[in-house]
Amino acid sequence: MKRVLSSAMAAMHTERANPQDTAAPARPRIDRRSLLAAGAALAAGAGAATVLTREDRPGPAAAPPPPGPVPFHGARQSGVLHRQLPATRLLALDLPAATDRAALRTLLAAASDVLARAADGGLADPRLTGAPPATSLAAIGPALAARLHLPAPAALAELPAFPGDRLDPARSGGDLLLQVSAEQPWTTGILTEHLLAAATAAGATLRWHQAGFLPPAPDGQTPRNLFGFKDGTANPDPADPALWQQDGTVLVYRRIRMDTAAFAALPADGRDLATGRRADTGAPLTGTAEHDDPDIYAKHPDGSYVIPATAHVRLSSPRLDGGARMLRRGWSYDDTPTDRGLLFLAFMPDPALFTRVQTRLAERDALTPFLTHTASAVGWVLPGAREGGALGEGL
Structure with missing residues (x-):
């Protein structure tokens, strides 16, 4: 040149x-x-x-393919089996005292019709044109299961009261719990509208509803809660047989208000000691990477535990429950500047596991001063619907 x-x-x-x-x-x-x-x-x-x-310059990365459909029909419900989606809506419905099994099947068939058409793009609503896939679940509350003598798991029961609970009855319980999750709150809001219309036509009334969200996070990385810590590390595989009984499971729901300002006022090392993990990496205090197994028995030379006796990670460790684990799903909520926190959902065959863990946390967890449980619910997550069928047909 x-x-x-x-x-x-x-x-x-x-x-x-x-x-x-x-x-x-x-x-x-x-x-x-x-x-x-x-x-x-x-x-x-x-x-x-x-x-x-x-x-010399590499070409632009290929755009990721659009999310594929999430089948509604299958042995197990997609709301548990599929990956966690960023936006969610929870609905609790009550049924009239005179409701019988036939009326319940009618309600479940109406809900299934909405959810199945939403899953395959067949819901006739222009607002959902091009919407990415949604997942869903339906669960029956203990009171309704007992009233109708349904073949629910013997372990299905309401939770006991825990120290520090401030539960609002208007936000808790319910005969039928429904959850829809999607990539965008726009989708969950419209699906909720359709579900509520179908449920009302079938004789149900709305008891409470709650919206939740996940913060932006790179694909494959654990999302963070409003305390800034990764939430959901070390979860079991949703398909793990230990979580299921005859293709059903039990849902425990807790609405937990978080005092983010008071927690943020702690020194950084104090926040790490309270949780038992490092805020930046999510690694346990006994490890270097997020998914390292926390060693709750490791000690410093002076004999004190590396993960303190009051750390959240220690008190919720499966080692204290014979290795039993629950599938945990957490979404944040932000209803008002003074009412923000976590929507905690856990799935397990026997809610007694949650009771044991929550009893330890309520009594000794260093996070307890910053948390207030304001709502609670339990439900039997029904087996999935056969192809062309509806949830609850076996009832």
């Missing part, structure tokens, strides 16, 4: 700045032909440089 430019410059004539002044320095005289030659050389050189740059 240098040779090309030199040839072009050589083609330019020179002339004195002032022809009458022989002492004045000569300057190049640029005629049209010379200018065109130089421009062509520059263009050729720039083109070559551009080609080289493009060859």
Whole structure:
């Protein structure tokens, strides 16, 4: 390229700045032909440089494929089996005292119709055009199961009262619990509208509802809660047989208000000690990476535990329950500036596991001063619907 430019410059004539002044320095005289030659050389050189740059630079990453459909029909309900989606809505419905099994089947069939059509894009609502897939679940509360003598798990029962509970009855319980989750709250809001219309037509009334969300997080990474810590590390596989009984499971729901300002006022190491993990990486205090197994028995040379005796990670460790684990799903909620927190959902075959864990947490957890449980519910997550069928047909 240098040779090309030199040839072009050589083609330019020179002339004195002032022809009458022989002492004045000569300057190049640029005629049209010379200018065109130089421009062509520059263009050729720039083109070559551009080609080289493009060859050296990797191409743009291919756009990820759009999310595929999430089947509604299957042995187990998608709201448990599928990955956690960023936006969720919970609905609790009550049924009239005179409701029988036939009326319950009618209600479940109406809800199933909405959810099945939403899953395959068949819901006739232009607001859902192009909406990504949604997941759902339906669970029957203990009172309704007992009233109708349903074949629910023997372990299905309301939770006992825990120290510090401030439960609002208007936000708790319910005969039928429904959850829809999607990529966007727009989708869950519209699906809730359709579900509520179908349920009302079938004789149910709304008891409470709650919306939740996840913060943005790179794919595959654990989302954070409003305390800034990763929430959901070390979860079992949703398909783990230990979580299921005859393709059903039990849901425990807790609405937990979080005092984010008071927790943020703690020193950083104090927050880590209270949780038993490091806020930046999510690693346990006994490890270096998020998914390292917390060693709740490791001690410092002075004999004190590396993970303190009151740390959340220690008190919720499966090692204290013979290795039994629950599938945990947490969404944040932000209803008002003074009412923000966590919607905690856990799935297990026997809610006695949750009772044991929550009893330890309520009594000794270092996070307890910053948490208030304001709502609670339990439900039997029904087996999935067969192809072309509805939830609860086996009832």
